Amino acid sequence: MSNYLHSLNRRRLRKRSGDQAGQADQRGSRSPHDQRIAVIGLGRFGGSLATELMRRDWDVLGLDESARLVQRYADALTHAAVADCTDPEALRQLGVHELSSAVVGIGTDMEASILVTSNLLEAGVPNIWAKAVSRQHGKILERLGAHHVVLPEHEMGERVAHLVTGRMLDFIEFDDDYALVKTVVPESATGVPLGESRVRTRHGVTVVGIKRPGHAFTYATAETVVEKGDVVVVTGRTRAVEAFANLA
Known part of the structure; x- marks a missing residue:
């Protein structure tokens, strides 16, 4: 032992180039x-x-x-x-x-x-x-x-509860009452560029990504036009993102 x-x-040295040998810091073998x-x-x-x-x-x-x-x-x-x-x-x-x-x-x-x-x-x-x-x-x-x-059981329980009781496709909550949510876009945010729909002002959330059926996820900008049926990733205060998802 x-x-x-x-x-x-020895195993790590075989799998990585020898230049990592100089990365060890003053704590000894840690790098x-x-x-x-x-x-x-x-x-x-x-x-x-x-x-x-x-x-x-x-x-x-x-x-x-x-x-x-x-x-x-x-x-x-x-x-x-x-x-x-x-x-x-x-x-x-x-x-x-x-x-x-x-x-x-x-x-x-x-x-x-x-x-x-x-x-x-x-x-x-x-x-x-x-x-x-x-x-x-x-x-x-x-x-x-x-x-x-x-707290894996507690955190998973909270996450599933959000998915069961809301209209979210995925939910991740961070510290300080901040969350990231994947949801189908509500109709009120479709048809015009995000900068004009004033999603952030009206709902207190920021759209950071968009997934159109048949396409990969892309970053959202002020010029992005979201269409009915698109899936969006939004961030903001937990209550704000919950309310936005429930508009769908």
Whole structure:
């Protein structure tokens, strides 16, 4: 196990040109383009994330207390190991402190989630993502210092609720009550250039893209004329984009 990082480095050097060797910064083996990551907790969330990262050509160290889960992903990941990551020494022996990123995918055991996140912070891992199962859990992780906190079940529930109750084709909400929505354009915004329809003034949203049937998505400008049946991507305050989509 102690040779894990060395094997990753050899693999990465074979796949990338030698000029990346000079990219390592003062943190040691970390570099701005480091694509090595530890995923701790190989349940549905962590396992899915780890395999998708592998598909995107990342080197993934998958860790879990369950030998059954580790065995399931052993052939799919760069390396998988049974480990109790609430023990900081276990993380150190695996070389997690030398990685630039780590994901804490533990959800059901809140104490373990908090302990592992704390261990990663103490180890100086600069980019830590942590899964939370409730807003309270998320607030604890944020106060602890986790760089990114995600609530996958809650966020997906909110997203689907918007799609079910509105006339949106897709919905993504960001911080500060700001959202991005894909919807069929309302008739009131069709037939004239966007600059003349005054969509932004009248509805408080900005049309950023347009998809005409049979054509690819294109950027929208003030001169773009939207036709009935076109799909548009709009941004703005959440209530504003919801109201605009419901005009369709």
